[in-house]
Amino acid sequence: MLRSSGPMPAVAFAGEVCQPPDVIASVQFKHFKALRATSLRMEPFNLLIGPNGSGKTSLVQAFLRLRTLAARAPANGQSAAPPPPAVETPAPRRPNGVPEIIFRFPPPFADIEVHLGGHSEHRLDLLQVRHPPGGDAEARWEQLRTKLSGIRAYLFDHYAMAGPVAPADSGELASNGRNIAAVIAAMQAQPTPAFARLQAEFCRALPEFTGVVPRPAEAGGLELALRLKDGGELVAAENISQGALYTLAMLTLSFSPRPPTVLCLEEADRGVHPRLLREVRDALYRLSYPTSYGETREAVQIVATTHSPFLLDLFREHPEEIVIASKQGRSATFARLSDRPDAAEILAEGSLGDLWFSGILGGVPEE
Amino acid sequence: MKVALLSESPADEAALRVLVEAVLSETIVLVQPGLRARGWPNVAQVLPAILRHLHFNTDAAGLVVVVDADDSVVHTAEHEAPGYFHPQCRLCQLRGIFRKTQKRFPPLHGRDRVLRAVGLAVPAIEAWYLCGQDVQVTELAWAEGQALGLAPYTRRELKWRVYGTDRPNLGFEIQRAVESVRRHRGDLRRLETDFPQGFGRMAHDLRDWRQTAPRE
Numbered sequence: 001m002l003r004s005s006g007p008m009p010a011v012a013f014a015g016e017v018c019q020p021p022d023v024i025a026s027v028q029f030k031h032f033k034a035l036r037a038t039s040l041r042m043e044p045f046n047l048l049i050g051p052n053g054s055g056k057t058s059l060v061q062a063f064l065r066l067r068t069l070a071a072r073a074p075a076n077g078q079s080a081a082p083p084p085p086a087v088e089t090p091a092p093r094r095p096n097g098v099p100e101i102i103f104r105f106p107p108p109f110a111d112i113e114v115h116l117g118g119h120s121e122h123r124l125d126l127l128q129v130r131h132p133p134g135g136d137a138e139a140r141w142e143q144l145r146t147k148l149s150g151i152r153a154y155l156f157d158h159y160a161m162a163g164p165v166a167p168a169d170s171g172e173l174a175s176n177g178r179n180i181a182a183v184i185a186a187m188q189a190q191p192t193p194a195f196a197r198l199q200a201e202f203c204r205a206l207p208e209f210t211g212v213v214p215r216p217a218e219a220g221g222l223e224l225a226l227r228l229k230d231g232g233e234l235v236a237a238e239n240i241s242q243g244a245l246y247t248l249a250m251l252t253l254s255f256s257p258r259p260p261t262v263l264c265l266e267e268a269d270r271g272v273h274p275r276l277l278r279e280v281r282d283a284l285y286r287l288s289y290p291t292s293y294g295e296t297r298e299a300v301q302i303v304a305t306t307h308s309p310f311l312l313d314l315f316r317e318h319p320e321e322i323v324i325a326s327k328q329g330r331s332a333t334f335a336r337l338s339d340r341p342d343a344a345e346i347l348a349e350g351s352l353g354d355l356w357f358s359g360i361l362g363g364v365p366e367e
Numbered sequence: 368m369k370v371a372l373l374s375e376s377p378a379d380e381a382a383l384r385v386l387v388e389a390v391l392s393e394t395i396v397l398v399q400p401g402l403r404a405r406g407w408p409n410v411a412q413v414l415p416a417i418l419r420h421l422h423f424n425t426d427a428a429g430l431v432v433v434v435d436a437d438d439s440v441v442h443t444a445e446h447e448a449p450g451y452f453h454p455q456c457r458l459c460q461l462r463g464i465f466r467k468t469q470k471r472f473p474p475l476h477g478r479d480r481v482l483r484a485v486g487l488a489v490p491a492i493e494a495w496y497l498c499g500q501d502v503q504v505t506e507l508a509w510a511e512g513q514a515l516g517l518a519p520y521t522r523r524e525l526k527w528r529v530y531g532t533d534r535p536n537l538g539f540e541i542q543r544a545v546e547s548v549r550r551h552r553g554d555l556r557r558l559e560t561d562f563p564q565g566f567g568r569m570a571h572d573l574r575d576w577r578q579t580a581p582r583e
């Protein structure tokens with residue numbers, strides 16, 4: 001056998017159906033913070049790795065700004081604020097160029113473009129929608145606008161999650177997860193099996209628990225408790241580990257009957273034991289690839305960031321889902337691992353996490 | 368018998384346990400906490416430390432290690448020649464690490480050394496799960512593909528055939544893994560025929576244990 005390294009080409013395989021991104025097809029940055037001139041093609045699932053200050057959070061901020069300004073935009077799809085200054089393409093690398101972010105969308109919205117702009121990179125307050133004239137395009141922009149209103153970003157806070165919450169605060173999970181007890185109680189009250197599935201999945205991942213129990217707290221509020229396998233006692237959320245609470249929060253999103261349309265999750269690995277990161281990945285995949293999980297709802301587009309080589313390891317089969325954010329001086333760029341000409345050879349060499357740490361993938365701090 | 372399993376995921380481990388018990392014809396007790404590696408080459412890196420730990424700190428009778436071959440060299444009958452060692456074959460490499468690491472271990476806990484069983488899933492453990500269901504998936508088919516430079520299937524495709532997706536949920540992966548190997552519990556001949564090196568050699572190692580392992 002004479003094979004050395006590198007994968008073999010394989011005969012065609014018809015089993016896999018490529019799923020297009022559901023909400024956002026691409027985003028292009030000009031002079032937005034460190035993102036001076038870079039663009040990113042979006043997949044249904046996107047895992048961003050890179051050093052601090054490489055634009056991962058700026059990407060999430062851009063999405064949130066898109067949601068806010070799109071909600072304010074008039075129905076005819078013109079600018080969302082006082083007439084925008086003509087958006088010129090500024091000379092590249094001008095330190096204080098006019099910021100602009102351009103969003104493009106998958107079919108049936110492929111002929112619609114949204115431009116965010118502003119007078120300073122710290123304040124994007126102009127939105128311009130470009131689409132062909134006519135009622136059809138306007139109707140589709142309305143449809144798209146509804147989707148964009150479902151963009152959410154999460155950064156969980158276990159202290160907030162442990163506190164009591166009003167039972168009525170159960171509409172959707174708050175960005176720090178603080179109302180998780182009410183959201184889970186509302187799922188439990190529904191006739192659907194969502195709560196039972198959430199509980200089963202959580203207890204399989206963390207077998208020291210046998211139940212998820214929202215229970216009455218002071219002043220008519222609700223708080224979260226977990227039932228211990230040993231002895232059946234209830235443990236209050238304030239005594240539950242950060243990792244267990246974050247895993248529960250991700251599963252709550254994962255089994256939610258009405259999840260966001262685009263979900264941004266910062267530090268997806270935070271507080272979670274490396275051996276439990278597979279559960280994190282699966283909870284997110286359940287959202288972005290619902291049919292793979294027997295779910296019938298629409299796919300949720302996901303942007304997750306991580307600093308964990310162990311989480312990265314779990315994406316070896318899907319380099320197209322990995323985005324490497326790199327910083328050169330004050331400027332940052334995005335690149336997909338699968339777009340590297342040597343991606344296949346790299347993936348054959350060893351664990352992705354180790355390769356990232358080594359520096360050959362980029363996405364490491366400057367020294 | 369107390370046994371340690373070293374593989375890449377809880378699903379692999381669940382399937383291995385069924386297979387090891389089937390070969391040994393007895394129920395095994397697993398070393399706790401369970402061992403885990405992060406794929407190749409991490410398995411080879413952590414194996415010496417694992418062997419030392421098992422030898423000195425536990426009463427484990429044996430260690431079963433199974434790795435995916437991916438696109439690496441497939442172990443063949445020629446590699447079994449006395450003194451032969453293929454530097455690119457993961458099975459040969461793992462056996463080498465066992466030999467080298469355990470050479471100077473003193474007898475301890477009633478055994479000379481932790482017994483060895485090494486398997487190589489060609490190209491991934493899902494190929495074993497498909498044994499008997501998909502006649503195209505065999506070690507020979509893969510090796511012939513390597514010789515021609517055209518793989519008959521990919522790891523991703525094997526996952527699709529087993530799970531209906533290449534992004535299975537861990538719970539479902541474990542369920543499918545265990546269901547698949549349980550079909551062979553009563554008769555391992557098909558697995559040994561279709562995967563004579565990767566699975567067959569591991570089964571051979573395990574059968575040798577019955578002669579040497581201390582009885583409880």
Ligand SMILES: [Zn+2]
Binds near residue numbers: 441453456459
């Ligand atoms: Zn060999």
